[in-house]
Amino acid sequence: MQVKGGLRFILLSEIVFPFLLLILGVLLGLFQVLARAGILKTSHIFGIEYYQGLTLHGAINAIVFTTFVIVAFCNAIVMYSLQRSLKSGIQWVSWVLMVGGTLMAAFAMLTGRASVLYTFYPPLIAHWSFYLGVVLLVIGSLVPFFFDWIPNYLAWRRENPTTRMPLPVLGAFVTFTLWFLMIIPVAIEILFQLLPLSLGWVEEINPLLARTLFWFFGHPLVYFWLLPAYMMLYSILPKLVGGKLYSDPAARLAFMLFLLFSIPVGLHHQFTEGGLTAGWKLWHAFLTFMVAVPSFITAFTVAASMEYGARQQGGTGLFGWWKKLPYFSKQGDQWMFAYFISGLLLFLFGGITGIVNASYNMNLAVHNTSWVVGHFHTTVGGLVTLSFLAISLYMVSTLRGTEVKFKGFALYAPYLWLIGMLIFEVAMSIAGFYGFPRRSNTGLSYMDPTSIHHRPDWIIYSHISALGGVLAVVGFVAYMVSFLGTLFAKPVRESRVEFPIASAYHDNEVPLYSNMRPWLVGALVLIAISYPYPLYDSAVRGIVSKSPAYNERFPVPLKQMQMQTRAEAEQK
Numbered sequence: 001m002q003v004k005g006g007l008r009f010i011l012l013s014e015i016v017f018p019f020l021l022l023i024l025g026v027l028l029g030l031f032q033v034l035a036r037a038g039i040l041k042t043s044h045i046f047g048i049e050y051y052q053g054l055t056l057h058g059a060i061n062a063i064v065f066t067t068f069v070i071v072a073f074c075n076a077i078v079m080y081s082l083q084r085s086l087k088s089g090i091q092w093v094s095w096v097l098m099v100g101g102t103l104m105a106a107f108a109m110l111t112g113r114a115s116v117l118y119t120f121y122p123p124l125i126a127h128w129s130f131y132l133g134v135v136l137l138v139i140g141s142l143v144p145f146f147f148d149w150i151p152n153y154l155a156w157r158r159e160n161p162t163t164r165m166p167l168p169v170l171g172a173f174v175t176f177t178l179w180f181l182m183i184i185p186v187a188i189e190i191l192f193q194l195l196p197l198s199l200g201w202v203e204e205i206n207p208l209l210a211r212t213l214f215w216f217f218g219h220p221l222v223y224f225w226l227l228p229a230y231m232m233l234y235s236i237l238p239k240l241v242g243g244k245l246y247s248d249p250a251a252r253l254a255f256m257l258f259l260l261f262s263i264p265v266g267l268h269h270q271f272t273e274g275g276l277t278a279g280w281k282l283w284h285a286f287l288t289f290m291v292a293v294p295s296f297i298t299a300f301t302v303a304a305s306m307e308y309g310a311r312q313q314g315g316t317g318l319f320g321w322w323k324k325l326p327y328f329s330k331q332g333d334q335w336m337f338a339y340f341i342s343g344l345l346l347f348l349f350g351g352i353t354g355i356v357n358a359s360y361n362m363n364l365a366v367h368n369t370s371w372v373v374g375h376f377h378t379t380v381g382g383l384v385t386l387s388f389l390a391i392s393l394y395m396v397s398t399l400r401g402t403e404v405k406f407k408g409f410a411l412y413a414p415y416l417w418l419i420g421m422l423i424f425e426v427a428m429s430i431a432g433f434y435g436f437p438r439r440s441n442t443g444l445s446y447m448d449p450t451s452i453h454h455r456p457d458w459i460i461y462s463h464i465s466a467l468g469g470v471l472a473v474v475g476f477v478a479y480m481v482s483f484l485g486t487l488f489a490k491p492v493r494e495s496r497v498e499f500p501i502a503s504a505y506h507d508n509e510v511p512l513y514s515n516m517r518p519w520l521v522g523a524l525v526l527i528a529i530s531y532p533y534p535l536y537d538s539a540v541r542g543i544v545s546k547s548p549a550y551n552e553r554f555p556v557p558l559k560q561m562q563m564q565t566r567a568e569a570e571q572k
């Protein structure tokens, strides 16, 4: 489909704007891993303090980059699948809210007024502009769903009363229905707890209640990131390997199961919280295992799709067909395969470590250690990031009408990322068993071997993880060369919105798998069962604590802290 003018600008900038921020996010990741290993002997870089950098790293990479790319991708794929244009006016409103919100939050983080990490747990408190920025970003991201895609879909439905909802549209609708539902608890946390505290309107809030509301949102958030990647695996990947999606009903069932189980699982992030009743934690642990089921279905369907494609290309034998997959092909769009297969391999590790996290008693051994860091660098930092990088580069080339430039760089970048992240994951996981903490500038402890914080057994793993981090960043730089080359190349054809979408091998219609309503009702029932008591628990058992509200006259003493750590480091 041809795309021009304002709409083309919006789609393109929804990819380019977060990419520019991502460069900073990735560099700060490099700073973290080198500082944690004690290789970089400083607690600040470019004037950015360690925890300020950690906040920027998490917020940019996991919130801003993902949200923008998801909106851009879903905008484009809904438009392409329904063959109906988007409404410029609506898209501008969304764009202004998202960009404006991001700039507000970025201002707070870059000026040291919001070093609260991406989970913004109280009693850490940020400048109000951080919270308001997050709210605007989120509202902006929902605008296309309610005011563009749904009306477009209803119009399409009137014209095509008997056709099944296209699979990518179903994926986008499930993703954004989940997004809308999960926003409600975190909106309550921000609007009724954090913003009033930040503005100095109240003096104390209940941090346990805040954390419970946060994880009510925080775990489904990971499926907001994952489902667009699954949309790509189901619709684009089979086409790249010259085959078909193995089963359309299986893909639809997977999306519906995510709708059902993604939300009522948040207590698995709070197994160690004293104020919550154990039985409810166990119930959430059980539902967490249920939410792994659609990923198992996906593993099977994607592997079967790849096998079907490889056999069409002459692959034979039980394992021989693996050789026929286009790992290093530069033909057409096949370079994207490298991103998907690398992401899938990383997600095997992400899935296994996730199941360990979810296992109530094993979680006690790994919680708050670097194990968890390994887990999320193979999930959101693995499959999600790699598929989002692939689709970003692909969309830049089709929207600008240019060829993908420096394809060799684009092709090898994900493999470098894969090797780097695997090294990083394994080192962080093992170190976790030795108690290597997350979210700590452990590098400082290496400066003084006589200190009780000095742990020589962590050093080797932190150095190995630094090697992994460096390799992944080299991969990102290779990607950047191709991305910028493609962005600034001379157009050779008209701007288009299009995707290589595969047809399905098993394509029988199962009406229940295309109808979101019963699954949505099921999800609401599960939420209604799973959350009232933990929220009640948090409200009555959480200790209400005083926290210095953020205001300009009495800021979190960040500058003072920076000067102190700098002086201490220099003394040593």
Ligand code: HAS
Pocket: 119, 222, 223, 225, 226, 268, 269, 288, 289, 291, 292, 295, 296, 298, 299, 300, 302, 303, 344, 345, 347, 348, 350, 351, 352, 353, 354, 355, 356, 357, 358, 359, 363, 366, 367, 368, 372, 375, 376, 379, 380, 384
């Ligand atoms: Fe998680 C913590 C449990 C999935 C992200 N998770 C986190 C955090 C993040 C995160 C960011 O139960 C840290 C939050 C913080 O800051 O505190 N997670 C799970 C479980 C799953 C899971 C059970 N997580 C994800 C995904 C994420 C993500 C997806 C991002 C996108 N996670 C937890 C728990 C914690 C946690 C606890 C709290 C830990 C703590 O104590 O703090 C499941 O959904 C995973 C299911 C996945 C599978 C894998 C299927 C495999 C596939 C690949 C197939 C490969 C093929 C290729 C076909 C069952 C689809 C084969 C090729 C060959 C050559 C063989």
